[in-house]
Amino acid sequence: MKTTIKALEQAARCQQVQLENGMTVLVKPMEGYRDVHVICGARFGSGDCSFEMDGVKHTLPAGVAHFLEHKMFESEEGDAFSQYAAVGASANAYTSFDKTCYLFSTTCGVDQALDILLKLVSRAYFTKETVEKEQGIIGQEIKMYDDSPEWRMMFALLQSMYHQHPVREDIAGTVESIAQITPEMLYDCVKAFYSPANLVIAAAGNITMEQVLDAIERAQLPREKPNVKKIAPQEPQGIACKHREITMSLSKPMLGVGYKEQPTTQENQLKTALMCDMLSELVCGAMTPFYRELYDSGLAGADFSGEFLCVENALCFMFCGETDHPRQVHQKLQQEIDRLRREGVDEELFNLCKNQMYGGLVCELDSTSGMAGALCAAELKGYTLYEEMNTLVEMKVEDINAALQQMLREENSVSVVIYPEKEEEADE
Amino acid sequence: MKRIQLEQNAYLNILPAEKFNRCRITVQLRYEASREKATACALLPFLMERGYADCPDPTALSCRLAQLYGATLSADATASGACRSLTVSVDGIQQRFALHEECLAEEYARLALGTVFRPAFKEGMFDAGEIEIEKKKLAEELAGEINDKRLYCLRQARRKFFGKHPAGIERIGYLDEVEGLTAQKVTEAWHWMVENSHVEVFCSGLDEEQAAELVRKELQAVKRNPAPLPEMDAMPVQEPCEYLETMDMVQAKLCLLFTVADFDPVTELSAMRVAMAVLGGSPTSRLFVNVREKQSLCYYCSASFNSYGGMMCIDSGIEPENAKTAQQAILNEWNWLKENLPTEQEMEDARRFILNSLAAVGDSISAQENWYIGQLWRNSTESPQEVHQQLLEVTPQQVQEMMKKFHFSVAYLLTKEELADENNH
Numbered sequence: 001m002k003t004t005i006k007a008l009e010q011a012a013r014c015q016q017v018q019l020e021n022g023m024t025v026l027v028k029p030m031e032g033y034r035d036v037h038v039i040c041g042a043r044f045g046s047g048d049c050s051f052e053m054d055g056v057k058h059t060l061p062a063g064v065a066h067f068l069e070h071k072m073f074e075s076e077e078g079d080a081f082s083q084y085a086a087v088g089a090s091a092n093a094y095t096s097f098d099k100t101c102y103l104f105s106t107t108c109g110v111d112q113a114l115d116i117l118l119k120l121v122s123r124a125y126f127t128k129e130t131v132e133k134e135q136g137i138i139g140q141e142i143k144m145y146d147d148s149p150e151w152r153m154m155f156a157l158l159q160s161m162y163h164q165h166p167v168r169e170d171i172a173g174t175v176e177s178i179a180q181i182t183p184e185m186l187y188d189c190v191k192a193f194y195s196p197a198n199l200v201i202a203a204a205g206n207i208t209m210e211q212v213l214d215a216i217e218r219a220q221l222p223r224e225k226p227n228v229k230k231i232a233p234q235e236p237q238g239i240a241c242k243h244r245e246i247t248m249s250l251s252k253p254m255l256g257v258g259y260k261e262q263p264t265t266q267e268n269q270l271k272t273a274l275m276c277d278m279l280s281e282l283v284c285g286a287m288t289p290f291y292r293e294l295y296d297s298g299l300a301g302a303d304f305s306g307e308f309l310c311v312e313n314a315l316c317f318m319f320c321g322e323t324d325h326p327r328q329v330h331q332k333l334q335q336e337i338d339r340l341r342r343e344g345v346d347e348e349l350f351n352l353c354k355n356q357m358y359g360g361l362v363c364e365l366d367s368t369s370g371m372a373g374a375l376c377a378a379e380l381k382g383y384t385l386y387e388e389m390n391t392l393v394e395m396k397v398e399d400i401n402a403a404l405q406q407m408l409r410e411e412n413s414v415s416v417v418i419y420p421e422k423e424e425e426a427d428e
Numbered sequence: 429m430k431r432i433q434l435e436q437n438a439y440l441n442i443l444p445a446e447k448f449n450r451c452r453i454t455v456q457l458r459y460e461a462s463r464e465k466a467t468a469c470a471l472l473p474f475l476m477e478r479g480y481a482d483c484p485d486p487t488a489l490s491c492r493l494a495q496l497y498g499a500t501l502s503a504d505a506t507a508s509g510a511c512r513s514l515t516v517s518v519d520g521i522q523q524r525f526a527l528h529e530e531c532l533a534e535e536y537a538r539l540a541l542g543t544v545f546r547p548a549f550k551e552g553m554f555d556a557g558e559i560e561i562e563k564k565k566l567a568e569e570l571a572g573e574i575n576d577k578r579l580y581c582l583r584q585a586r587r588k589f590f591g592k593h594p595a596g597i598e599r600i601g602y603l604d605e606v607e608g609l610t611a612q613k614v615t616e617a618w619h620w621m622v623e624n625s626h627v628e629v630f631c632s633g634l635d636e637e638q639a640a641e642l643v644r645k646e647l648q649a650v651k652r653n654p655a656p657l658p659e660m661d662a663m664p665v666q667e668p669c670e671y672l673e674t675m676d677m678v679q680a681k682l683c684l685l686f687t688v689a690d691f692d693p694v695t696e697l698s699a700m701r702v703a704m705a706v707l708g709g710s711p712t713s714r715l716f717v718n719v720r721e722k723q724s725l726c727y728y729c730s731a732s733f734n735s736y737g738g739m740m741c742i743d744s745g746i747e748p749e750n751a752k753t754a755q756q757a758i759l760n761e762w763n764w765l766k767e768n769l770p771t772e773q774e775m776e777d778a779r780r781f782i783l784n785s786l787a788a789v790g791d792s793i794s795a796q797e798n799w800y801i802g803q804l805w806r807n808s809t810e811s812p813q814e815v816h817q818q819l820l821e822v823t824p825q826q827v828q829e830m831m832k833k834f835h836f837s838v839a840y841l842l843t844k845e846e847l848a849d850e851n852n853h
Contacts, residue, residue: 035791085712085781285490295486322572352495359499362449362497363450363498366448
């Protein structure tokens with residue numbers, strides 16, 4: 001056990017520096033690796049659509065964080081993708097509800113790639129023409145996601161659960177909402193959310209802290225810390241819409257069941273997230289007799305599973321999967337949750353679930369991308385990887401049973417069914 | 429990679445894993461595609477993921493994997509030209525992270541080998557009830573291919589491209605044959621597969637001798653008489669055919685397939701890798717820069733070469749209204765490279781992109797395994813380091829030569845209904 005704890009500490013610990021400008025830098029040198037993966041995360045996601053800066057209130061249309069993610073790659077000297085490619089690095093970026101991340105992977109030209117990354121997040125360049133061009137490109141991306149049943153399901157569930165919270169809007173916005181974006185609006189967002197104090201840099205692989213700090217020094221990042229206050233959305237209690245049905249081109253119906261929960265506090269976020277993850281698995285994970293019943297009876301496919309979303313002022317579960325019998329599966333799901341609440345969770349299953357999650361965390365840390373991604377995500381949420389592992393190891397079945405008394409209540413649930421086109425009148 | 433022959437057409441391949449937090453074992457059965465047995469073979473991975481002789485109950489198997497710290501067991505059917513393979517992998521944390529000092533690696537090996545060589549038979553056959561359950565899942569998967577529009581377009585294009593050639597035999601079987609599968613047919617398919625397959629076992633982080641002993645023991649217990657695998661055979665050159673299919677969708681998908689003539693995978697693969705990166709396999713490629721970025725005709729547009737099937741594929745997501753223009757723009761880039769030499773800058777960017785990916789292969793337990801799985805299909809054991817030098821020597825003339833080897837065969841457009849007439853191919 002002692003050896004294991006040491007191995008774990010070695011795997012999860014990293015070097016951390018908090019710079020004067022407020023930026024957090026995390027570096028995990030990984031012996032024997034040739035690859036380097038670096039992520040720069042900004043605390044700005046699609047959920048941040050209202051803020052106050054220097055006394056002025058700003059309201060953003062849906063999709064600004066994602067739009068900005070695309071535009072930050074452009075500079076007066078051309079686009080950063082080409083610059084990364086010129087030094088041999090592969091780059092990417094993504095936006096979620098609560099963060100925007102810019103990353104690169106490379107086995108050569110690490111210092112130059114770091115310079116490109118830091119310039120990308122600190123020197124914005126937008127014109128009316130480039131903004132208009134991007135509106136067309138992102139419009140295509142939005143349309144691509146419109147053809148994905150899983151994506152449509154997720155937002156249909158979020159829109160059914162939430163009245164006002166921005167998680168109900170597609171991360172990329174809509175063709176109409178992004179048409180409202182202007183260069184000035186983007187510059188305001190950069191000023192508010194891309195100051196060093198709002199950024200985290202996480203690097204893993206064949207790299208040292210010295211290399212990262214030298215690059216930050218070269219980048220001469222701005223020192224000012226704007227006075228920014230995010231304005232939390234006023235989300236009423238209760239759900240917005242109990243049941244929705246939509247149609248699209250797919251082979252069989254898809255059921256989604258969402259549960260809107262009380263948002264958690266910052267200090268409880270880590271434990272709550274781990275408990276929600278575990279609950280999703282304990283309700284309908286592959287180890288449960290309930291999953292086997294659904295699968296073997298043909299009621300649901302192997303993809304039937306649960307996940308959760310935990311961001312500022314919003315916490316919810318979403319259970320989704322294909323089924324020809326959406327009403328029956330929905331009913332059985334609620335019955336199983338009520339049974340678990342009544343009888344308590346099987347302790348053996350709980351321990352297996354804990355084991356499984358522990359293994360998942362260990363495995364995540366053995367690639368440079370997994371390590372840098374995990375370091376950055378944890379820091380943006382306000383905890384360390386070691387705390388995450390410890391919180392998991394210390395979790396007890398009583399915690400889960402207590403959470404079940406509050407969570408996954410029928411009165412807070414919504415359902416969505418996506419029917420194949422022209423087959424709304426299914427067999428039920 | 430250390431390669432050890434265990435018996436005729438059965439090998440153990442040992443890969444390094446010291447730096448990883450996990451270890452992995454993959455057992456692969458490689459066999460010649462059979463039209464007659466395609467659907468029965470496609471059902472085997474479904475049955476194998478349910479359990480095996482030592483752990484026949486699916487829920488008990490899931491619990492066993494969770495007990496092994498969330499180890500994953502996956503069974504897949506894959507295609508390589510006119511060959512098919514059944515691949516079973518078990519992946520989990522290394523011993524040093526175990527909380528109770530369990531012997532994890534050995535257990536992973538037993539699970540993977542048992543899954544392939546000792547199915548959960550009842551009276552010498554797969555269980556009829558379980559066959560019925562998994563038949564439904566296979567049928568759903570086959571019917572559900574339209575859910576992923578990009579993949580569906582690719583598959584439809586491949587069907588037109590390969591026609592009745594063995595390379596076109598469906599990896600996941602045929603929907604109209606699922607109903608007719610019986611326990612006897614599926615059991616016979618398993619026996620046939622084990623008897624006729626070439627066995628490749630890949631071990632990362634397992635003791636070599638222990639792994640060899642476990643594999644030998646399994647092989648001794650089954651009847652084996654492996655047949656030679658067919659060589660790569662490109663499709664003949666044909667007049668380009670264009671196809672159009674409509675459905676309710678927002679973004680259209682366009683897939684262009686080209687056959688290759690006189691290609692030698694042993695001597696020309698490095699040149700082909702660079703050629704693909706120049707045309708459409710990298711962020712500096714002509715398709716990415718010119719068609720996607722400058723002309724804004726595609727949301728994605730990339731080119732890849734399948735060396736086992738002798739086929740280049742360019743797939744793209746486009747505005748339905750732009751289908752014709754996008755197709756022409758893509759073909760223009762290919763034609764340009766047939767008539768002109770890529771610039772030194774293009775060559776340098778492409779090489780750098782590939783070399784960077786190549787250098788990172790050893791940093792991922794599954795990437796290094798995938799590398800050698802691919803290499804062995806081409807009867808090669810060259811490491812990424814060995815290929816590195818060859819890539820540095822590729823010239824612009826060779827890239828042009830590679831482009832000239834392709835012949836445009838199939839265009840498949842999947843688009844929304846109201847635009848069918850405008851785009852009628």
